[in-house]
Amino acid sequence: MEISTSIISCESRRGGTERFLTLKITSGEHSEKRKLAVGAKMLAEAGITDTENLPLSITREQFDTLEYMAELWEAVKKGLDILSFADNTKSRLIKKLRERSFDKYIAEDAAEYLSRYGYIDETGMLERLVDRLANTKLYGRGRIKAEIIKKGISREVVDENLEALLDEVDFEENLKKLLYKKCDIDSLSDRKYRESVYAAMYRYGYSVSQTRDAIKIIEKEN
Helix, strand or coil, X not given: CCEEEEEEEEEEEHHHXXXXXXXXXXXXXXXXXXXXXXXXXXXXXXXXXXXXXXXEEECHHHHXXXXXXXXXXXXXXXXXXXXXXXXXXXXXXHHHHHHCCXXXXXXXXXXXXXXXXXXXXXXXXXXXXXXXXXXXXXXXXHHHHHHHHHHCCCHHHHHHHHHHHHHCCCHHHHHHHHHHHHCCHHHCCCHHHHHHHHHHHHHCCCCHHHHHHHHHHHHHHC
């Protein structure tokens, strides 16, 4: 038996970003109504643009697409709620959506959608993270790279931007600040104490040779 589907009403919501649709599904003498909420941009992507002249007949493929988009839109709205509290990478947002019972593919598509429309800015996140780790925590190049790996920023974004960001950091000056902050400058002449400083600075991401050079500069200054 042939089934026909048509959109009989389309209401704009959420400041124009959402379309609330009422669909009529007819099979022989039987008909039922379905209500779906989808993103306005999603509706256009599905090839459904003429919602002023209703009812609008749609194909079975378009109906299946709308059903998927309704699920996707719920995940997108939840993703926006999550992002309103804090920056999240795509991978972290997917994990949080999965924890809220969204299907794996819905969660992935929602994160991709939000990234595509600028709600997830991993390049900006990387810039802010490098600035905080380098200039507030005074980490060295190696420690910064290790910390960034933990954050789940995409490999593509890291490969394209990280080295240029690190090249802008004055690690020599930062290491001096760290030594003044963390060490007893008067004890740096003691070999044993100096070795403990090498180990401590290594954990911050600085090599022994970098720390040795910084200590020499500090000794000259003092």
